[in-house]
Structures are given as C-alpha cells and as structure tokens.
Amino acid sequence: MKKFIIGSVIVIAALLLFDYAYYELGIFINLNPHKEVTTFIKTDGKQILLNPVGGGVDDYQEFTIKGVDLGSGIPGHFSVDYAISEETYLRWFQYIQEMGANTIRVYTMLSDDFYNAFYKYNKDNDHPLYLIHGLWLNDYTQFSRLDAYSDEFLGELQKDSKKLVDIIHGQRQITLGSESGTGFYFHDISDWVIGYILGVEWEDSTVAFTNDISRNKNSYQGKYMYTTDDATPFEAMLAQVGDKIIEYESTRYKEQRLVAFSNWPTTDPFTYPEEFIRQVQKTVSIDVEHIKTKEEFLSGQFASYHIYPYFPDYLNYIPEYNNYKDSNGVHNTYLAYLTKINEHHTMPVVISEFGVPSSRAMAAVDYNTGRNQGKMSEDDQGKALVSSYNDIVNSGIKNAIIFSWQDEWFKRTWNTMHDVNLTQTPYWSDYQTNEQFFGLLTFDPGEERSISYVDGDTEEWTEKDIVYQDENFSLSHKYDEKFMYFYIHKENYKGEKLYLPIDITPKSGTYNSSEYNLSFSKPTDFLIVLDGKNNSRILVQERYNTLEALFGYEIYDRNSYIDVPAIDSPIFEKINLGLRYIPMSRLDKKRIDTYETGILTYGNANPDSKDFNSLADFIIHGDDIEIRIPYGLLNFSDASNMKIHDDYYQYYGAEELGIHEMYIGVGDGSKTILMNKVSLKGWGHKVTYHERLKKSYYYVQNIWRGSDE
Numbered sequence: 001m002k003k004f005i006i007g008s009v010i011v012i013a014a015l016l017l018f019d020y021a022y023y024e025l026g027i028f029i030n031l032n033p034h035k036e037v038t039t040f041i042k043t044d045g046k047q048i049l050l051n052p053v054g055g056g057v058d059d060y061q062e063f064t065i066k067g068v069d070l071g072s073g074i075p076g077h078f079s080v081d082y083a084i085s086e087e088t089y090l091r092w093f094q095y096i097q098e099m100g101a102n103t104i105r106v107y108t109m110l111s112d113d114f115y116n117a118f119y120k121y122n123k124d125n126d127h128p129l130y131l132i133h134g135l136w137l138n139d140y141t142q143f144s145r146l147d148a149y150s151d152e153f154l155g156e157l158q159k160d161s162k163k164l165v166d167i168i169h170g171q172r173q174i175t176l177g178s179e180s181g182t183g184f185y186f187h188d189i190s191d192w193v194i195g196y197i198l199g200v201e202w203e204d205s206t207v208a209f210t211n212d213i214s215r216n217k218n219s220y221q222g223k224y225m226y227t228t229d230d231a232t233p234f235e236a237m238l239a240q241v242g243d244k245i246i247e248y249e250s251t252r253y254k255e256q257r258l259v260a261f262s263n264w265p266t267t268d269p270f271t272y273p274e275e276f277i278r279q280v281q282k283t284v285s286i287d288v289e290h291i292k293t294k295e296e297f298l299s300g301q302f303a304s305y306h307i308y309p310y311f312p313d314y315l316n317y318i319p320e321y322n323n324y325k326d327s328n329g330v331h332n333t334y335l336a337y338l339t340k341i342n343e344h345h346t347m348p349v350v351i352s353e354f355g356v357p358s359s360r361a362m363a364a365v366d367y368n369t370g371r372n373q374g375k376m377s378e379d380d381q382g383k384a385l386v387s388s389y390n391d392i393v394n395s396g397i398k399n400a401i402i403f404s405w406q407d408e409w410f411k412r413t414w415n416t417m418h419d420v421n422l423t424q425t426p427y428w429s430d431y432q433t434n435e436q437f438f439g440l441l442t443f444d445p446g447e448e449r450s451i452s453y454v455d456g457d458t459e460e461w462t463e464k465d466i467v468y469q470d471e472n473f474s475l476s477h478k479y480d481e482k483f484m485y486f487y488i489h490k491e492n493y494k495g496e497k498l499y500l501p502i503d504i505t506p507k508s509g510t511y512n513s514s515e516y517n518l519s520f521s522k523p524t525d526f527l528i529v530l531d532g533k534n535n536s537r538i539l540v541q542e543r544y545n546t547l548e549a550l551f552g553y554e555i556y557d558r559n560s561y562i563d564v565p566a567i568d569s570p571i572f573e574k575i576n577l578g579l580r581y582i583p584m585s586r587l588d589k590k591r592i593d594t595y596e597t598g599i600l601t602y603g604n605a606n607p608d609s610k611d612f613n614s615l616a617d618f619i620i621h622g623d624d625i626e627i628r629i630p631y632g633l634l635n636f637s638d639a640s641n642m643k644i645h646d647d648y649y650q651y652y653g654a655e656e657l658g659i660h661e662m663y664i665g666v667g668d669g670s671k672t673i674l675m676n677k678v679s680l681k682g683w684g685h686k687v688t689y690h691e692r693l694k695k696s697y698y699y700v701q702n703i704w705r706g707s708d709e
Helices: 002-024 086-099 112-122 139-143 151-168 204-213 233-252 274-280 333-344 378-394 546-550 552-556 695-705
Strands: 041-044 047-050 066-070 103-106 130-135 172-174 183-185 193-198 225-227 258-261 291-293 303-306 349-354 399-402 441-445 466-469 473-479 483-490 498-503 510-513 518-524 526-530 537-541 572-574 576-579 593-596 618-621 624-630 636-638 643-645 656-658 661-665 675-679 689-693
Touching: 041 258, 066 086, 066 349, 086 112, 086 695, 112 183, 130 151, 139 151, 151 172, 151 193, 151 233, 193 233, 204 233, 225 233, 233 258, 233 291, 258 303, 333 349, 333 378, 349 378, 378 399, 378 695, 466 661, 466 675, 473 661, 483 498, 498 518, 518 526, 518 661, 518 675, 526 624, 546 552, 546 576
Parallel strands: 066 103, 066 399, 103 130, 130 193, 193 258, 303 349, 349 399
Antiparallel strands: 041 047, 172 183, 225 291, 441 689, 466 473, 473 483, 483 624, 498 526, 498 661, 510 518, 526 537, 537 572, 576 593, 618 624, 636 643, 643 656, 661 675
16 A cells, blocks of 8 residues: 555655656657758748648638737726636627737737637638737846847747747746736637737847947857848847747657847838937847848748837938828828838748827827827727728738727736726726727726717716806716716806816915906816817916926926926916927927827717717807816826825925815806815725727728728
8 A cells, every 4th residue: 555655645646747848848859850840931022921720731822911919908907917717808809800910919928818818719610710929028138138048048048939839839837927827728820820929129239238248149059940141130139039949849749930029110121321410319220131041931021010100210311211201292201111111022021010109198100191109089089090000001001900999907007007906907097098099899987878978968967976066067077997077067157267177185285366357265276168169178287287396407408496486376277298209400409399288179978979089079059068187288197096196396306295185167257266075995906997999999890890801
C-alpha cells in the first residue's frame, strides 16, 4: 500500500510537472521535424490571398480586410480586468459581421472568454470572422527609455510571442497574468487567425535611443527574415521578433500566417524638410522595406499603419502636398499621405487603425476636411468614417480596420488627463475625453434607458426633482454616470436670456457677475447663460478656470501663480480646452492652441428621435428648457465619488476635494438669483449602463454590406 501511495504521488507529480511545462511554459518536443509547413493565407505582391477552411490546395482567393479594432474595456472595469463575458463577445461578433466586417483585430492576449466565444462563433459558420492578433508591449517598458535589445523589451516580446502562438492553437494556460488575460486556452482558433501585428505605436525616443546605443546591431539574418544593408538597429530588432515567432509556429505547429510590425506617422519611413523636422521633432523612421523574407516563409509580410486624418498632419505644412486636392476639389492631405504610404511599399498595406471619436470635446483639428479628433456627433462620425475609408481605397490601399468597435470609459487623453483621477476613470463616462468615444457601439447610463433625455419631453421629471420654485420659475435636477441634468420651467417663456448659477466648490466663488450685472445668493463658480440656440454657453469664475491655472505659460505665456485671481473675483471666463498645435515659426511662443468648449449645442439628444444629435446640450420646448452638462465642464475629477478640483492656487495644481452638495438657481437677472441645495452622492464602482449601436455603425454597414465580394 505504501508503494502504491508513493507511486501515485510520483505519477501525479509527473503529470503536474508535465502540465506546467507544456501548458504554462510552452516547453515541447518536436516529434514531427519533417512534417510539411502549411499556410492558408499569403501575399502576392500587394494582394492578400486566402484559402478558406475546406478549400483545395490551390483555392486561394483575393481577400480584402474590412475590420474593426476590438478593445478589452467595458464600463466599470479597466482594460486589464478582461471583464468582457463570453456571451457579450458572441453578441458583438454578430453585430460586427452584420455590419459587413470580415476581420477583428485585438491588441493583446485576452481572457479565455474571448477565444472560447470566437471558436463557438466560427466553428459551424460558413462565413467566419477572421482575426489579426496583436503582440503588446506595456507602456511602462516603452516609457522606461530602455534599449530595445534589453531583456525587458526584446526578451518580453519573444517570450510573449510564444504564448500568443500557443493560445491561438489551444495549447496554453495562463494563471495570474499581470499584463495579459488569464485562463485555459484549449480551443484551437488557428483556422481563422490570418496574421500578427507585432508591437505598438513605438515611441520615437525609444527608437532613437536604441539606434544610438546599439548602433552595431543593425543587421539580422534569420531563417525566415533578414535585414537589408539600410536597416537600423531597431528594425533589426523587429526582424528578430518576427523571425522567432515564425520559427516557433513553424516548428511546433507546422503552420504560418501573415506578419506585420506596428507603425504610425511618428515613425513613418519618410524624410521631411529639415525646417519641418526641427519644428515637430520628427526624429526617427521605421521602414519595413528594410526587413525582407526568405522563401521558407510561405505567408508573407504586410505593412501596418495607424493613420488618422487629423494627426499628425505632416503634409499640411509641406508645400509639395498642402495644396493637394481630391477628385471633389477638396484639400485632402489625408489622401495624399495614404497615397504616399502605399506607393512606398512593395507589400500589402493595412491601415490597421483609422477613425474619429464622437465625443463632445476635441483634441485636434483636421483643418482641411473637418474630420476632427472629437466634437463630432455620431452622424458626423459615420460620415467621417465613410470618407476616410474612401480615401484609403482611393489611395490604392485595399485593407482597413476601424478604430474601434466599442467605447471605453477607462481611456484618457492628453488635454483632459490633468483634470481627472486616472484611477477612477472606468466608473464614469467623461464626454470631454475624446479617447473614450471612438467606438461604433456606445454605453449609455442606466440599465435600460438613461434617467433623462434632453428632447423636449419632460415626462421623466417629477415633483421630487424640483430644487427651486417661485411664481415665475421652477428648477429641477438629476444626475447619472455621464451628465448633470437641469430642467427649467418658466411661465410664458418668450426666449429671453436666462441665467443658471452653480456653486460647486466651497473654496471660491462670487456673489455677483460684473459683465452680466447679476447677483447670487451663494458664491457661484459656474454660470450657464441661455441666450438663444446659437449663443448659449457655460462660463467659469476665473479663480476656478482650469486652463488658466494649469497651462498659463503654454497658452498665455505667463505664470498664473504670480498674479493670482481673487477668490471672490466677479469675472466669469469662457471655458476653453487645449488643442494639438504644430508651430511653424520660431517666433511663435504658443505651445498649445485652444477652442471654446463651453459653447452649448442646441438639439435633441434622445437616440430614439429622428432628429437625434448626440452632441446636443440643451433644448427649448415651449415653456420648458432641458439642459445636460458633462462632469468635465464642472471641474469634476471623479464623478463616481463626487470629487472635484480643489483650489489650484492653494495646492499649485489639480488636487481633489470631495463634496456632498452643491447649490443651483435660475433667474432672468431682474433680481438676486436665489440658489438652493442639491444633495450629491456618488455611486462608487456600481455603474449602470446599456449598449447602443451608434448612428455611425449604420453608415459603415451601408458601405461594407454594399461592397461585399
């Protein structure tokens, strides 16, 4: 009996050791060293050819990628929580295919829910979705200014590439994944994985540092990939990563698929005029034409680029291109740039990211075609996606992937990230942060519908919502994960100018407005001025003006902390937001351009309305006025816990202050505006939301379903 127990323990230990070595470490023995390597996807010149499951040996057909980028975030979770369920993925796959897409692109190794859903969706599907899988490198490594040949950089890429190959072949399990998903990956989805995009949007400083410190490593000669004499050390590093992932998959699984390396305009392969380079600091290039493939690599290589119409619009500042016009006579440097990219390459080009966000605020402007980084309605977004896709096709590039499938609340962007608590972003929807709204699918607050819609129908407003009431006015208030809502009823309203003061912070505020000759019963921080459909706006008391306090030098060329605004200053200022700015003169000291984001847009904000405008801030219907204000315009840093900006001039920056109440009122300026208390209570991490396909989804469906081959 004792021997049996010992023997059993040994057997169990051996099995556990094998399981750990095979499924977690990826250790294997090549039992079929002479088995032929195959592929079902390959390139021929600038074409991608696909041999679908069940096809004959030579049944290759031209395949045009029409895809969407799929993120891993949903409301209430960061992307690295990998919280999307299998059921949700299955539902999304159906939506994606019904839109006319044939390909999904993911950026990193996800939880097993994704792969299980992908397998279930495709296994009995005569028209499966295909997958392009990314190989991620975390931001910490990118911004650590490491040599790309370091173990933390190249070593991690090579280690993760083996995990990725094992995952798509259903031969991995990952426990306690820190950057990647976690799970048991036992479904083989390799029949539908057409390729890999290796890496991320490379930081130019990392590329430059690697090229300088490892200048003797500018050559790589592998079994499947090698570099030309013109290659840089960073390009040689990429060739090594590509070669090793091909070698691993060819050896272990006897299969190959397409390989690409991520790229974007910051590291594009072009040389620009010296004066321009100095201004925009375009310091390095990555050219995949310096990476060649050998005949042992059956599938081939494609060039992958993330290219948006608004940034960085290099060609708009170069005389050779800035007057380029498309067939409609429109100045279109986006089309010019895409054409330049396509003409440069001998291999297929895939625009693996393009899009515009349907956010209220924006961060960059496309001065030629108006396809901006934000301040685009869902209708505008759809039109911009269609025109951008047409530009891609007209440039000669056939393959394109829209960024992105779903909105992601956790995202941040450069011109609002200083305003918010970045550890709490998944728990409220910041309509002022453009990066959160690139999706074709959005998430509106409320389990089935939002608590209020700015649409002129006031049925959702009840007596319990009333904050202030007199013989002329009543003022009501609500809030959810995205907006604060206000409802004003004024008897016999004839369109006269109205004022809605808001007292949020106890640290500052004014009892009067010098410009509008108003007085308030509480120290006011924000003032909504309703002055018709085209001239209404929200203003901020100058002490609480974020941009003045935090970017005085970059925008106004002055130190805001030398001449500090008074706590009770009666001056209200416009609410502006920074824009990406490329100065073309050394005499121009401005580092950031601005625009007024406090202007209020008139319209119907109900998605069920035929007049729906997703950017609408207010509407007037007879004696009733409905308004919604995003938290970002009211200096909230964390709406989920009701935290706002503290006094900038006391703490020299944007620190947080928790609040439990604010005061609001309404008046026409004929007398002091009385302001009553509104109690505030956050929802913490318990968010509510429901999915909704944006209008832009149907624009894409129209062009892709109509162009199915």
